[in-house]
Amino acid sequence: MTVNCRSLGNHQKRNEFNTLIDTHEPHIIHASETHLDKTMSNAELIDTNIYEVYRKDRVFGVGHEGGGVLNLVRKDLLSTAEITLDTDCEICWNKIEIKGSKLLYKGCYYRPPDNNIASIESINTSLTRLTHSNNLPNLVITGDFNMPDIKWEIDEDNNFQVKKPNNYSMETNNKFIEALEENCLTQIVREPTRQDNILDLVLTTNPSSIENISVQDGMSDHNIVITDINLKAKTKKQVPKKVIIYL
Incomplete structure (x- = not known):
């Protein structure tokens, strides 16, 4: 489940977040615009007996409030953080062990809505560490990319087109398209997730590996995206518990 939160900093929003989780029961949650800092513990966000928490909060400063990304993975899945892929952009990575297949690397990303290409260059650096190898990995990256200008249907020349008039510069749009092509990435979502x-x-x-995808009501002015991935994750073995029976 991919969700734009527009702040988990208040109790009501955290209740809405947990209601979405209770409704859809996802194994994995990617949350963007968490607006969290170190004053908020993981236990205040989610039941940490059920989900492993991976997060990257924005370093706050004047004019830089907001942002932040969060990954939640069910604790019965074998997952670990992947800090080797971390860069300066708002991206949080971890990997999940898959039965009979390559590891699944998964990231949650947030791109601020501006013309600064530094975030795109940073995520491209992350991606190339994975994709520029002899064995292309299983990789899924989701989040709020704030790229409304790109038409997600390839034209007759096998290229993406940029809508006009566009919200962001051609350099910004083209830099993102180049990153997708360079890293062999396919964009799956075809329905609007915020307005049009x-x-x-x-x-x-x-x-x-994407079996199904749907866009549904969310908790901010964005819809959520539910993605079914047809990969069977390895699970943790349950440790037998000694039970004393009193007669």
Whole structure:
């Protein structure tokens, strides 16, 4: 489940977040615009007996409030943080062990709505560490990319087109398209996720693993994206418990 939160900093929003989780019961949650800092513990956000928490909060400063990304993975799945892929942009990575297949690397990303290409260059650096190898990995990256200008249907020349008039510069749009092409990524979402725009994306190196995708009501002015991935994750073995029976 991919969700734009527009702040988990207040009790009501955290209740809405947990209601979405209770409704859809996802194994994995990617949350953007968490607006969290170190004063908020993981236990205040979620039941940490059920979900492993991976988060990257924005370093706050004057004019830089907001942002932040969060990954939640069910604790029965074998997952670990992947800090080697971390860069200066708002991206949080972890990996999940898959039965009979390559690891699944998954990231949650947030791009601020501006013309600064530094965030795109940073995520491209992350991606190339994975994709520039002899064995292309299973990779899924989701989040709020704030790229409303790109038409997600490839034209007759096998290229993406940029809508006009566009919200962001051609350099910004083209830099993002180049990053997708360079890293063999396919964008799956085809329905608007905020008003008439597709802002919340699902990118993958293995589109055949995406079994189903749907856009549904969310908790901010964005819809959520529910993605079914046809990969069987390894699970943790349950440790037998000694039970004393009193007669």
